Amino acid sequence: MDIVILTIGTIMVIVGLRIFLTRSRALKLPYVCCLNFCMAALIVLYIKSPMGALTAVVYFISSTISSNAIAHTIGEMKKIEKTMK
Amino acid sequence: MDVLPLISILSCILGGIGVILHTDYINKIIMFAFLEAGLIGLITSFYYLDVSIISSILEPIGTVILLLGALKYAHLKRTKKKYSSEVPILAR
Amino acid sequence: MEIEVIKLIIASIICWINFVVVDTYFGLPKKPGVSGAEVIGKKIEKIGGNINGGYFMGNIVCSPDASAGTLMAAIFYYAMGFEGGLIAALLIFIGNRLCNDPGYAGTIGTITATILIYLCSGFIEPQYFIAGMVIAIFTIQGFHHAYASKLLGSIAKKMGRI
Numbered sequence: 001m002d003i004v005i006l007t008i009g010t011i012m013v014i015v016g017l018r019i020f021l022t023r024s025r026a027l028k029l030p031y032v033c034c035l036n037f038c039m040a041a042l043i044v045l046y047i048k049s050p051m052g053a054l055t056a057v058v059y060f061i062s063s064t065i066s067s068n069a070i071a072h073t074i075g076e077m078k079k080i081e082k083t084m085k
Numbered sequence: 086m087d088v089l090p091l092i093s094i095l096s097c098i099l100g101g102i103g104v105i106l107h108t109d110y111i112n113k114i115i116m117f118a119f120l121e122a123g124l125i126g127l128i129t130s131f132y133y134l135d136v137s138i139i140s141s142i143l144e145p146i147g148t149v150i151l152l153l154g155a156l157k158y159a160h161l162k163r164t165k166k167k168y169s170s171e172v173p174i175l176a177r
Numbered sequence: 178m179e180i181e182v183i184k185l186i187i188a189s190i191i192c193w194i195n196f197v198v199v200d201t202y203f204g205l206p207k208k209p210g211v212s213g214a215e216v217i218g219k220k221i222e223k224i225g226g227n228i229n230g231g232y233f234m235g236n237i238v239c240s241p242d243a244s245a246g247t248l249m250a251a252i253f254y255y256a257m258g259f260e261g262g263l264i265a266a267l268l269i270f271i272g273n274r275l276c277n278d279p280g281y282a283g284t285i286g287t288i289t290a291t292i293l294i295y296l297c298s299g300f301i302e303p304q305y306f307i308a309g310m311v312i313a314i315f316t317i318q319g320f321h322h323a324y325a326s327k328l329l330g331s332i333a334k335k336m337g338r339i
Contacts, residue, residue, distance in 0.1 A: 026220040030318040053256035061272035066145040071213025084163040
C-alpha cells in the first residue's frame with residue numbers, strides 16, 4: 001500500500017466525520033471544500049491516464065459551483081430574516 | 086480492497102444517515118452534496134468515466150433548483166403573517 | 178520509508194508557501210469577492226478569529242483560486258507532463274469565470290506551481306505534490322478555524338496587503 005493514498009484516505013475520513021458532527025451551517029462549508037480536494041486527488045491516483053485528470057477537473061469545478069450556491073443562499077436567508085422582523 | 090471504493094461507500098452511508106437525522110433544510114442540502122461526492126467516486130471506481138463526467142456536470146443544477154425552492158419557501162413563510170392579520174379586517 | 182516521509186513534508190511546505198503567497202498578493206484577504214464569502218468571514222470572526230483570515234477562507238471555498246490551481250497543476254503534471262500545466266491554467270480560468278470572479282489569482286498560481294514542480298522534478302515525483310496539497314488545505318480549512326484565520330491575518334498584515 002502506498003503512503004500517498006493512505007495519507008489522503010486518512011484525511012478524508014477525519015473530514016467526513018467532522019462534517020457530520022459540526023452544528024453550525026456556515027462552518028460546514030470549509031470541510032466540504034476540503035473533502036472535494038481529497039476526492040479529486042483520489043480519482044486521479046486511481047485512474048492513471050489523461051481522461052482521469054479530465055474527470056477530476058470537471059468534478060472539482062462543478063462541486064465548487066455547488067458550494068458557492070449554498071453559501072450565497074445562507075447569506076440571502078440571513079438578509080430575509082433581518083429585514084422581515 | 087482499494088482505498089477509493091472503500092471511502093466512497095463510507096461517504097455514501099454517512100451522507101444518507103445525515104440526510105435522515107438533520108432537521109434544518111440547509112443542513113439536509115449540505116449532507117446531500119456530501120452524498121453526491123461519494124456517489125461520483127463510486128461510479129468512477131468502476132471505470133465508467135463518461136457517466137461520471139455527465140453526472141458531475143448535472144449535480145450543481147439539481148442543487149441550485151433545490152436551493153431556489155428553499156429560498157422561495159423562506160420568503161413565503163415570512164410574508165404570509167401580514168396577510169393573515171389583515172384578512173379578518175377586510176372580511177369584517 | 179523515511180525518505181518518502183521527507184519528500185512528502187518538503188512537497189507540502191512548497192505547496193503551502195506557493196498558494197498562500199500568490200493568494201495574499203492578489204488581495205484575497207482584503208475584501209470578499211463573492212457574496213457567499215462574506216457569510217463565512219463573519220461567522221469565523223464570531224467564533225474568535227480574524228476577519229481578514231475569514232475572508233481568505235471564504236474566498237477559497239467559493240471560487241477556485243490558487244489553491245485549486247496548485248492541485249490541478251500537480252494532477253495534470255502527473256498525467257500528461259509539462260504541457261498539462263498550461264491546459265490546467267485554461268480550465269481554471271474557465272472555472273473562475275463561471276463563479277463570477279476576475280480570475281487572475283488562479284491562472285498565475287497554476288503557472289507558478291507548474292514551474293515549481295518542473296524545477297523539483299529530479300528529486301520529488303509529482304504524486305507527492307498531490308498529497309502535499311491535500312495536507313496543506315487540511316491545515317487551513319479542516320484543522321482549527323480560529324487559529325488558522327489568525328495566522329493568515331498576520332501573514333497578510335506582514336505583507337502589507339490588507
